[in-house]
Amino acid sequence: MKPDKLRESITAHDVAELAGVSRWTVNRAFKPDASISSESRRKVLEAAGQLGYTPDLIASSLASDRSNLVSLLIDDFSNPHKLVMMERLTRILRHSGWGTLLVNTLDEDDAALALVNARQHRVDAAVLIGSQFSESILAAAGGAQQVKKLILFARYSADPGTISVCCDDKAAMESITDHVINRGFSHPVFIAGPQTQSAHLMRKETFLKRWQEARGEQAAFAPVETYDPQIAYREVTRYLSGLKRSEWPDILVCENDALAMGAIDAIRHEFGLRVPDDIAVTGFDDTPVAANPNYRLTTYRQPITAMAEGLVDVLKGEYDPDALSHFIGRLVVRESA
Amino acid sequence: MKPDKLRESITAHDVAELAGVSRWTVNRAFKPDASISSESRRKVLEAAGQLGYTPDLIASSLASDRSNLVSLLIDDFSNPHKLVMMERLTRILRHSGWGTLLVNTLDEDDAALALVNARQHRVDAAVLIGSQFSESILAAAGGAQQVKKLILFARYSADPGTISVCCDDKAAMESITDHVINRGFSHPVFIAGPQTQSAHLMRKETFLKRWQEARGEQAAFAPVETYDPQIAYREVTRYLSGLKRSEWPDILVCENDALAMGAIDAIRHEFGLRVPDDIAVTGFDDTPVAANPNYRLTTYRQPITAMAEGLVDVLKGEYDPDALSHFIGRLVVRESA
DNA sequence: TACCATTTTGCACGCGCGAGCAAAAAACTC
């Protein structure tokens, strides 16, 4: 023992000396399910409190190969719904013992780099909440064993190397479609996001299919390149401008709220029309702004809290893959449709 | 050497064998400014590529006491401007070699826990972007040496244990005030956020002071408890309802965009009035929605990118404390005032 | 070729903790 060894950080060793136990007993005192008598735990915690000791998670990670860290990759900060997801995920993850490493991925190559970086940090999982992660990058990342677990949040993937935590998009979109049909709309246009991913393609396909079944005709659709309200504003304006009056829709069924908000703004401010009187609009996500008096958006609320808890179950290793991709939310009907 | 030792992860040792150098040379090859010949670096990188090796950052952190990680504490996910800040900070930090640990702090006690957790992760700094971190918690955290560096982003603090990276709030608010004066408004009301922190108090005080100097009279103000557009909507409605017609303001000068958006919505949808014709509004932050046709908000844009780069300088240890708290943004004039 | 300056490489040691086992202590049993 070198009591005067100029050390700034106090370790389990120091606490052990003060408490009169071994270093290992000290660390055990900090694990809820460790084999330790309540008496020595008390002694240790008291000594630790006195010295201001807390276990070093870096060292713990190195020794145990569990970092209790999750990488959260997001590529789409212009969609306000991401804020809600981040709030919920970070809160629930931390409450369950996981830290969140937030990564802003610029494009696919950058996402690949981020996954490598995630591995270097030994994260327990990489969680993707994004629109532009293609199936190919998922396959590459999964195959290369970049990270222990690759989880898609709020999005479905058929890739066997990944785990999806998402709501039942088909059922959700069907309930929106039925609402549109029941309200008597006759000329819908589906406003779709970037066409790269199967999950959201499913929304479009579900809508088109169900409309076809109910009305015996093909519904129109128009794509928007990103889930950004401003871009949606521009694209919807362009799309509507290109139509003859006789072709105009009476409702825009949007793939999510970000697109819907851009659409509503465009309808009002570019064409001077009323929502829903002239053209109605529906969204998806129930972002906080959807309730704003400017929008009063009819939309679909995903059970994000339950989904986040499902994510925690995945991290713990206990989950039912099928239930994970079939969370059920609910239709929120407001004035926009 | 045990070539058959059932190891899943390949380490620098394995690469060293393949490249015919020592383990240390392997690790050196991955540090940009290490003392190593270009020939051996080439050999190492080739071998590493072949084996799919990347240095382990956990082990590196343990050995070097530098984690290249930053904790980002946010307590206010309902303010959309946070999304912009997160996007910018995570991007620039990662570009400069730092990872971002995002923490959602619920209240002050929770923030204290988060700081302890940050220390356990050995983060190089904790960055606070929040409204409810009081001076007392800062002092406590700073004094207890919880983390190596305590940085306030986009907010000023007089606490000597912390470092502020923020714009010159006084100059900024003065330019807004001058704009209000020059446009000939005569009955302003300042809509203030939670009154807990000096930085934002400064905005209010700056406005009141300059108004007093220019007009020789005291301007009114009203507080809102959080920077949440919905809460602001409610509070502004309540405040205006309590006034006699003769006392009505002709402009609401809001502490930030979140409050301004709530105010605009309230003016329009609760009182059926027009902005700016009946009551004008100004904000602060220039959130993306500020440009939205529903708001067209006159506001002040902080130089977030430059501020983020300033933050990186702090992490690197090279900075001028005074310049850090005096970034200059610019007034963005739109139709709302 | 011998000598010195400079660059490059290798190595002992330590960072703080965890897994898993063996020794010790405590709790029961008869």
Place this chain on the structure above:
DNA sequence: GAGTTTTTTGCTCGCGCGTGCAAAATGGTA
């Protein structure tokens, strides 16, 4: 109280890499 089971404690070894220094290699000069 001796024997047995169960709980608790201590310990060896290793996780993968960085630090700082000494040895080796390289380059330049006379």
